[in-house]
Amino acid sequence: MTTVSRCVGAPMTRVDGLDKVTGAARYAYEFPTQGVSYVWPVQATIARGRVTEVDPAPALALPGVLTVLDHTNAPRLNSEAEASADLFVLQSPQVAYHGQMVAAVVATSLEAAREGAAAVRVSYEREPHDVVLRADDERLEIAETVTDGSAGLVERGDADAAWADAPVRVDQTYTTPVEHVSPMEPHATIAVWDEDRLTVFNSDQGPYMSAQLLSALFGIELSAVEVVAEYIGGGFGSKGIPRSPTVLAALAARAVGRPVKIALTRQQMFQLIPYRSPTIQRVRLGAGRDGRLTVIQHESVQQRSALVPFADQTVSSTRMMYAAPNARTTVKVAPLDVMTPAWFRAPGHTPGMFALESAVDELAEALGMDPIELRIRNEPENDPESGKPFSSRNLVACLREGAARFGWEHRDPTPGTGREGRWLVGTGVAASHHPDYTFPSSAVARAEEDGTFRVRVGAADLGTGARTALTQVAADALGIPVSRLRLEIGRASLGMAPFAGGSLGTASWGWAVDKACRALLKELDVYAGVVPDGGLEVVADTTEDLGQRADLSRHTFGAQFAQVRVDADTGEVRVDRMLGVFAAGRIVNPHTARSQFLGAMTMGLSMALLEIGEVDPVFGDFANHDFAGYHIAAHADVPRLDVVCLDETDNTSNPVGAKGIGELGIVGAAAAIGNAFHHATGERVRDLPIRIERSR
Numbered sequence: 132m133t134t135v136s137r138c139v140g141a142p143m144t145r146v147d148g149l150d151k152v153t154g155a156a157r158y159a160y161e162f163p164t165q166g167v168s169y170v171w172p173v174q175a176t177i178a179r180g181r182v183t184e185v186d187p188a189p190a191l192a193l194p195g196v197l198t199v200l201d202h203t204n205a206p207r208l209n210s211e212a213e214a215s216a217d218l219f220v221l222q223s224p225q226v227a228y229h230g231q232m233v234a235a236v237v238a239t240s241l242e243a244a245r246e247g248a249a250a251v252r253v254s255y256e257r258e259p260h261d262v263v264l265r266a267d268d269e270r271l272e273i274a275e276t277v278t279d280g281s282a283g284l285v286e287r288g289d290a291d292a293a294w295a296d297a298p299v300r301v302d303q304t305y306t307t308p309v310e311h312v313s314p315m316e317p318h319a320t321i322a323v324w325d326e327d328r329l330t331v332f333n334s335d336q337g338p339y340m341s342a343q344l345l346s347a348l349f350g351i352e353l354s355a356v357e358v359v360a361e362y363i364g365g366g367f368g369s370k371g372i373p374r375s376p377t378v379l380a381a382l383a384a385r386a387v388g389r390p391v392k393i394a395l396t397r398q399q400m401f402q403l404i405p406y407r408s409p410t411i412q413r414v415r416l417g418a419g420r421d422g423r424l425t426v427i428q429h430e431s432v433q434q435r436s437a438l439v440p441f442a443d444q445t446v447s448s449t450r451m452m453y454a455a456p457n458a459r460t461t462v463k464v465a466p467l468d469v470m471t472p473a474w475f476r477a478p479g480h481t482p483g484m485f486a487l488e489s490a491v492d493e494l495a496e497a498l499g500m501d502p503i504e505l506r507i508r509n510e511p512e513n514d515p516e517s518g519k520p521f522s523s524r525n526l527v528a529c530l531r532e533g534a535a536r537f538g539w540e541h542r543d544p545t546p547g548t549g550r551e552g553r554w555l556v557g558t559g560v561a562a563s564h565h566p567d568y569t570f571p572s573s574a575v576a577r578a579e580e581d582g583t584f585r586v587r588v589g590a591a592d593l594g595t596g597a598r599t600a601l602t603q604v605a606a607d608a609l610g611i612p613v614s615r616l617r618l619e620i621g622r623a624s625l626g627m628a629p630f631a632g633g634s635l636g637t638a639s640w641g642w643a644v645d646k647a648c649r650a651l652l653k654e655l656d657v658y659a660g661v662v663p664d665g666g667l668e669v670v671a672d673t674t675e676d677l678g679q680r681a682d683l684s685r686h687t688f689g690a691q692f693a694q695v696r697v698d699a700d701t702g703e704v705r706v707d708r709m710l711g712v713f714a715a716g717r718i719v720n721p722h723t724a725r726s727q728f729l730g731a732m733t734m735g736l737s738m739a740l741l742e743i744g745e746v747d748p749v750f751g752d753f754a755n756h757d758f759a760g761y762h763i764a765a766h767a768d769v770p771r772l773d774v775v776c777l778d779e780t781d782n783t784s785n786p787v788g789a790k791g792i793g794e795l796g797i798v799g800a801a802a803a804i805g806n807a808f809h810h811a812t813g814e815r816v817r818d819l820p821i822r823i824e825r826s827r
């Protein structure tokens with residue numbers, strides 16, 4: 132770096148904070164649109180079978196109803212498009228899951244659309260369904276690939292022989308339930324066609340990538356699709372690609388020849404937006420009496436839908452966390468008559484590390500060893516799976532720093548001995564991990580004649596602070612104060628850019644922004660610093676720069692600590708305090724980074740104690756589908772949370788030095804709480820969410 136950094140690393144207040152709190156920030160549903168109409172989906176009341184008839188007459192008789200769409204009359208999507216089968220909305224009479232869209236009503240008012248949808252009569256040919264995940268399901272198959280691109284089965288050494296020989300062993304099964312992604316802003320879209328040009332105002336994690344998908348689905352040029360996602364009220368993976376409501380809005384707008392809006396109700400979120408697959412995970416750890424792992428076996432059983440072979444990377448953290456010479460890690464999936472599961476914050480890693488880090492705690496107990504010491508003893512030199520050196524790995528530093536801050540040394544390791552009145556009190560620790568991804572991105576930097584600069588990048592800010600972080604990166608690269616800079620994000624037409632997913636946004640977009648700004652300064656030198664008439668603009672693209680990244684194993688790490696109290700009489704579980712210590716490269720903005728970690732740790736607490744989608748085997752639906760029945764952590768559940776980011780210099784990552792932080796904070800949090808629960812009570816709960824009656 133040549134420019135002295137002034138902005139990156141400073142706890143800058145959000146540049147869009149004022150717009151957000153004053154209502155000036157525009158979310159997808161809020162764009163003023165002339166002559167807009169509304170679409171409301173009609174959802175399947177069976178879990179498997181086919182639609183035999185849709186009777187639109189009662190709906191069409193209602194005032195304001197414009198049309199009723201079903202698979203017989205909806206505009207055709209490009210059947211060749213490379214898109215998830217879930218997105219071929221109203222293209223077939225097949226019903227693959229309860230709640231799937233089977234028809235839709237478009238009307239001049241929201242109320243008329245909703246009333247119309249209730250009036251549509253749908254007949255079905257019903258087939259028997261199966262929505263329950265079982266470890267002994269005969270249809271279970273090893274996933275060919277999981278969502279991080281790795282194989283469903285990976286083995287090193289001889290995992291069976293090592294298991295047979297291991298002097299100390301832990302063999303346990305852990306389960307995690309269906310967890311619903313619950314962003315504050317439900318999915319919303321306004322779709323507008325102008326001849327063959329489509330504009331969607333979408334609550335969306337990746338406007339450019341969404342435009343690519345929509346152009347494929349509708350069989351139109353990428354340049355004919357604009358996706359606008361200026362502000363987004365959270366996504367957590369669920370808005371990583373357009374989901375069925377976005378496609379429905381575009382289909383409906385096509386059909387009626389006017390703009391169409393949709394905004395899901397909270398209940399519809401549970402029925403139409405993918406969730407985190409439940410898992411049944413068997414973990415076997417074998418170690419010598421010195422605590423060195425000789426073998427790890429981790430098998431995760433998960434579900435997919437009949438439509439899509441989705442498989443979370445639930446065992447991927449296990450592949451590189453610890454220095455075991457022998458390992459077998461497997462993801463198996465069963466095709467069920469369910470909505471396709473999908474990404475939910477740190478997909479795979481979150482449930483996977485609940486199981487692994489609980490098992491490590493159990494091994495520590497079996498060995499009579501401190502769980503932090505056990506982890507340090509199994510710290511690998513290089514990535515144990517790939518053999519590659521780590522670009523940076525500071526798990527041990529996180530564990531040590533956390534132990535010192537949390538007061539770990541005063542802990543009596545004996546479970547069930549901490550008591551405060553009627554409360555049993557215990558503490559627990561777990562490691563956290565997330566891959567450090569970077570995708571190619573482009574960015575445009577422009578010098579204006581008036582001495583100001585404009586930077587454009589197709590990023591999305593889900594509420595993470597991306598707009599602020601990228602402003603900091605651009606200001607530093609240009610060597611100017613933020614007041615001379617205008618940053619534009621949140622549109623597909625700003626250029627090729629990856630989505631706000633996989634915690635890769637800041638590193639990927641930041642790299643392109645940095646590159647564009649520096650190239651612009653060089654270009655300006657040619658003009659001796661005087662901006663030519665009409666301004667000067669430079670486009671940068673990092674596609675070529677990403678090559679060397681493959682030589683190193685790139686990850687972020689953390690240590691999660693929790694103190695839990697359990698009412699000895701009622702079994703009420705409360706978390707007293709949590710501490711997360713993270714090492715994730717250069718922290719561009721400590722203020723917004725801390726918020727990310729606080730949110731993720733809260734989500735981990737919510738996972739540990741509250742969240743469960745209750746599957747109804749009879750109707751094939753979720754029995755709870757609102758916040759009355761599906762509980763997420765509220766303020767009263769959230770204790771004192773502390774976040775510490777270690778200084779980590781990873782000069783190999785990108786010119787900004789940033790790694791991803793959005794997902795790291797949830798990983799391991801539930802295991803730390805579960806381990807603390809065990810320390811408090813002497814009981815082990817291996818099935819989330821933790822409830823006293825589940826201890827075994």
Ligand code: MOS
Binds near residue numbers: 371474
């Ligand atoms: Mo995140 S689940 O990769 O958006």
